[in-house]
Amino acid sequence: xxxxxxxxxxxxxxxxxxxxxxxxxxxxxxxxxxxxxxxxxxxxxxxxxxxxxxxxxxxxxxxxxxxxxxxxxxxxxxxxxxxxxxxxxxxxxxxxxxxxxxxxxxxxxxxxxxxxxxxxxxxxxxxxxxxxxxxxxxxxxxxxxxxxxxxxxxxxxxxxxxxxxxxxxxxxxxxxxxxxxxxxxxxxxxxxxxxxxxxxxxxxxxxxxxxxxxxxxxxxxxxxxxxxxxxxxxxxxxxxxxxxxxxxxxxxxxxxxxxxxxxxxxxxxxxxxxxxxxxxxxxxxxxxxxxxxxx
Numbered sequence: 001x002x003x004x005x006x007x008x009x010x011x012x013x014x015x016x017x018x019x020x021x022x023x024x025x026x027x028x029x030x031x032x033x034x035x036x037x038x039x040x041x042x043x044x045x046x047x048x049x050x051x052x053x054x055x056x057x058x059x060x061x062x063x064x065x066x067x068x069x070x071x072x073x074x075x076x077x078x079x080x081x082x083x084x085x086x087x088x089x090x091x092x093x094x095x096x097x098x099x100x101x102x103x104x105x106x107x108x109x110x111x112x113x114x115x116x117x118x119x120x121x122x123x124x125x126x127x128x129x130x131x132x133x134x135x136x137x138x139x140x141x142x143x144x145x146x147x148x149x150x151x152x153x154x155x156x157x158x159x160x161x162x163x164x165x166x167x168x169x170x171x172x173x174x175x176x177x178x179x180x181x182x183x184x185x186x187x188x189x190x191x192x193x194x195x196x197x198x199x200x201x202x203x204x205x206x207x208x209x210x211x212x213x214x215x216x217x218x219x220x221x222x223x224x225x226x227x228x229x230x231x232x233x234x235x236x237x238x239x240x241x242x243x244x245x246x247x248x249x250x251x252x253x254x255x256x257x258x259x260x261x262x263x264x265x266x267x268x269x270x271x272x273x274x275x276x277x278x279x280x281x282x283x284x285x286x287x288x289x290x291x292x293x294x295x
Contacts, residue, residue, distance in 0.1 A: 019091065019103075021113040023123035031106065031113055033127035035064040038113065040120075041084055042102035045072035045258030048117040049102045051210050055121045055135055055203065057249035059128040070101050072258030073265045087112050118148065121203060135203040143197045147204035151211040154182030159215055163222025163272065176227055187234040194243075209250060212241045213282065217256065218263050221275040228274035242285045251286030 023031045023038070031038075040056060042049030049070075056067060070081050078098030088099045091112040104113045104120045114120050125135050136144060161167065161175035186208065189196060196204040220228050232238065245251045 019112045019115045020119055021104075022119060023113065023126060033123075035127070036066075037106060037108055038065050039105050039107055040065060040067045040102065041070060041081075041087075041105060042067065043070040043072055043074075043081075043258070043262075044253045044255045045262040046101060047210050047214050050213070050253055051117055051206055052102055052120060052124075053253040054206050054210070054250050055124060057253070058132070058135065058201070058206070059124055060132040061124060061128065064127065064129065065124065072255060072262050074098075074101075079266070086110070121206075125203075133200065135201075135206070137198070137200065137202060140197045140202060140204075144202055144204045144207075147196055148207055150182055150186070151207050154178060155211050155215060156219075158182065159219035159223070162227065163219055165222070176223075180230060183231060183234045183237060187237045190236045190240045192236075194240075205244065209241055209244045212237070213254070213259075216279045217259050217282070218267075220277070220279065221263070221267075222272050223274035225273040225277050228277040228279065232277070232279045238280060242280055245280070245282060245285040254282055254286045256282055 021031055023033050040052055042052050044050045044053050053067065056062070056065065068083070070083060074081050076082050076085070076098060079100060080098030081101055082099070084099035084101060084103055087103060087105050087110065088095045088097075090110050100115065102117060102120070103115055104123075105111065106113050114123070122136055128134070158175045158179035162172050162179055164172065164175075186196075193199070195201050196208060215231070220231070223231075245254065
C-alpha cells in the first residue's frame with residue numbers, strides 16, 4: 001500500500017490542512033504497521049474522536065497504539081488544541097492555523113500521519129492483534145461506504161438543516177423528511193438483525209452508533225418535540241443503539257458531559273422543545289456491563 005506524502009493536502013484559507021498519510025503493510029511504505037510507533041490524539045466528546053476510540057477498543061490496540069485524550073472543549077481559537085500545535089508545526093511549514101483533532105501521529109518522527117478519520121480507522125484495522133475481527137471485512141466495503149454516506153448526509157446534515165435557526169419552514173420540513181426517510185431505511189434493515197452488514201460488527205456499526213449518539217445528544221436540542229417523537233419511534237434502531245452502548249468498547253467511551261460542553265461552546269442555534277425529550281438514557285445503558293464478556 002502506498003502512502004500520501006507527508007505534506008498536507010491543500011485546504012481552503014483559514015482552515016486546517018488535511019493530512020492523509022496511510023500506514024502500509026511493510027517497510028517500503030514508509031509508514032508501516034509496527035507496534036508502539038503510532039499514537040492517537042482525540043477527544044471522545046468529538047464524534048470523529050469517539051469513532052476512533054470505539055474502533056481502537058474493538059481492535060484491541062491498547063498495547064499497540066497509545067491514545068492521548070484531549071479536552072472536550074478545545075483550548076485554542078478555531079477549535080484547536082494547544083497540545084497538538086507542535087505536531088502541526090513540525091508537519092506543515094510555517095503553519096498558523098488551528099491544530100484540530102483527531103490526529104494519528106508518528107512518535108518516531110514527531111509528525112502527523114493523518115487527520116482523516118475514515119483513513120485512520122482503515123489503517124488501524126491493518127495491525128490489529130490476533131483474535132480480533134476486522135472492521136472492514138473483504139467484500140463489505142460498498143455496504144460500509146453506503147452507511148457512511150447515509151450517516152453523513154441523511155442523518156447529520158439533514159438533522160442540522162432541520163434544526164437550523166432562521167431557516168425557511170419549508171426547508172426545515174424537507175430536511176426532516178430526509179432524516180426520517182434515512183432512519184426508516186435503517187430501521188427496516190435492523191428489524192430482526194443485530195448488525196448492519198453480514199451479521200457481524202463492522203465499521204458501519206461504529207459510524208451509525210456515533211451518529212445516533214449525536215442525533216440524540218446534540219441535534220435533538222434544536223428540533224421540536226413532535227419531530228423528536230417521530231425520530232424516537234424507530235424502535236429497532238434505538239434498541240440497536242442501546243445494545244451497543246452496553247458493550248464496554250462502546251459505552252465506556254461515552255463522555256456525555258463533554259459532548260454537552262462541546263456543543264454549548266460551539267453552537268449558535270436556538271434551543272427547541274425537543275431538548276426536553278431524551279430518546280435514550282445513554283448513561284444508564286453505558287453503565288450496563290452485563291455484556292462485558294463480549295467485545
